[in-house]
Amino acid sequence: MHKLSYQPGASLAHQLYPLTKFAWLIITTIMVFIIQEGYLLMVTAMLGAVLLVLINPQIWHIRGFKLAFLTGMALFFLYLLFEKSGQVLFNPGIELLSITSGGLAMGLRFSGRFITIIFTSYIFILTTDPSDLAYALMRIGLPYRYGFMLVTALRLAPVMEEEGQTIYRAQLARGIRYDQVNLRRILLLVQQFMTPLLISALRRADKLVFSMEGRGFGASPQRTFRKRPSATNLDLLFSLALTLFFAILTFLSRGAI
């Protein structure tokens, strides 16, 4: 099982500017609520699936993906089973198993929306270095103090994860057992685990403040940035293609209404 986090690579999505991807993540999320036709949403989801497989053929083994995908599928079947409006398309003789046009449309619509949002989010997370996004946001005007809140949090997250693991092991080595639990014991375990983690986090924060202020952080209201890749023609082409794609979907969706 792999972590759901940025994975370096050279796919099309990797080469796009972080803000282009961020913008399209938001636009796609809005578009799937504008488009009502289930089969069109399924086309969008398929496109997302193709991109995902191109980025990482092992996508099935990324943490959380299986659960999210199966939830999307379950949504489809739940609507099929319990939404009985519209024409009957298939009737095996048992009321519950009959399929109606309303159930099919709703199932496709809601699971299509859900899966598309999941897929596009996965594409974004797997291909965008979060610190690149933070720097890109700072360059378009996000105050750098807030931008660096994100950067330092990203920096410390894996460190804290590792420390949590060490603390857990140190507890096992002292005979603390996690297998015999009741409510009082859970509270004690939480306290015994969180105290060292919190103390360690506070110490780290203290040292980080020293390190950042000692290197001039916060001394000036403005700040410059080193040369970093910016948007290219690829971003323009990608944006044009997606604009065209969503324009066609909107047209088809309207046509259907």
Added chain:
Amino acid sequence: MSLIKIDDFSYIYPGEQTPALLDINMTVDQGEFIVIAGASGSGKSTLGKALAGFLFQDEKPQYTGKILVNGTDLTQVPLFHASRRVAYAQQNPEDQFCTLSVLDEIAFALENTCLQPDEIEQRIDQALAVVKGLNLKDRLLATLSGGEKQKVAIASMLALSPDVLILDEPTSNLDPGATQHVFETLYSLRKQKDLTVIIIEHKLSQLMGLNPKLFVIDKGRIISETRLHEYLPQSDINITEMMLTQKQSYWSNHSLLDVSHLHVNINGREILHEINFNIYPGEFVAIMGPNGSGKSTLLQTLMGFHQPAHGNLLGFNNDLTKAKTSSLVKDIGFIFQNPDHQIFTQSVRDEAILTVKNLNLINDLMHEKVNEYMDEIGLYARLDDHPQRLSFGEKRRLNLIAAILHNPKLLLIDEFLIGQDMRNAHKWMRCLWEYTRDGHTILMVNHHAMLTQAYCDRVIFLDAGSVIVDAPVSSAFTTLEALGYRPFIPHKEEILAYA
């Protein structure tokens, strides 16, 4: 004219009564290579922080005197002004990184001072070239080794072109090979950039070859100012006597632990490869080797934290590859590197008896034993204090008592001596050595060759996950030297060089 001039400087930490620094007078010329040494708690780090202007940012700092660097009184300027003159690198580079990549880290200070992108680029290249780290340019910080991280930390300071570079124990987490490399890099900086370098350090042996100017601090005062070669510390520890002390051998045919054909993978990467050794009761074994050679993983595997990919681990009538950590606690005590990661309770007494309590071994005898031990290590008066209020050294003592109170046969220790001065290090090695005299066994990750030679029975030396040498101390270091691991063997001058 001198670059740094400290006049009658004294400083008291907020809420304290005794001064941390007292009547410090110090003059340093441009381009000098300085070492500040002293025992733990002597005030050497405080002096470093004072020199970097870090102590004067509180609302009402309590100090007298002046600290002049290139004519600027650092007690009077904001921290970011001070940082243009003096760069201060903290003990562990991990603690000072605030970004994720080498480029961003070195650019950080330059961006804060609003330099233009072209100049930032140029300065990054220059700083990396000085520390011979241009090959690290496109790397992520998380993928660097300890020595490489230290190089990036130094480069990120150099990028600002300070007059003075202060490093607080820059090699405390490094193996002797990487330590030597860092010291040489720093020494060459002085020549290349006419930079004044101040190192706060108690590992003096590896600085012998560079013969820096030495300031020794004790109880907040400078007690000695000399060249390292001329410095002979006053000591009450007779090391020669230590080395001659023989221990009754417990070696027998019945081994405590059998490790054979052990392979351990973590995240798909092989960390330990074909490890074979037996451990006998009463042995004091030093596990040595470069950073990243698999020493900690080896100890953790013995404690059941990693499942071996192949191989056998037999001990305490148990197949340890299948044993759960909880079933091993009775026989094995484990001390981790960082004291803060292994203190879980609200009082010193509770902390000491935690393992005994979890093993249901608590009785009146144990309570008496706690009192006795605590008295011995000078913590009896603090039994009801919160353990987080203890000093670093006191926490370390508590860690030790907490690990041995239930009398485990085997004690696994991951780097006990980090941050301890030599006097304390000797005391602890002596204490552990005595623990092995009555048949207890210790496996300890240790970088300190001289202490290993003086107190341990045997060395297991790992490199890149394989055992390179497994031999009694008497022959291990000769073999290591022949194999080219020179920084890892004890040096003659090491016996004299501690402060």
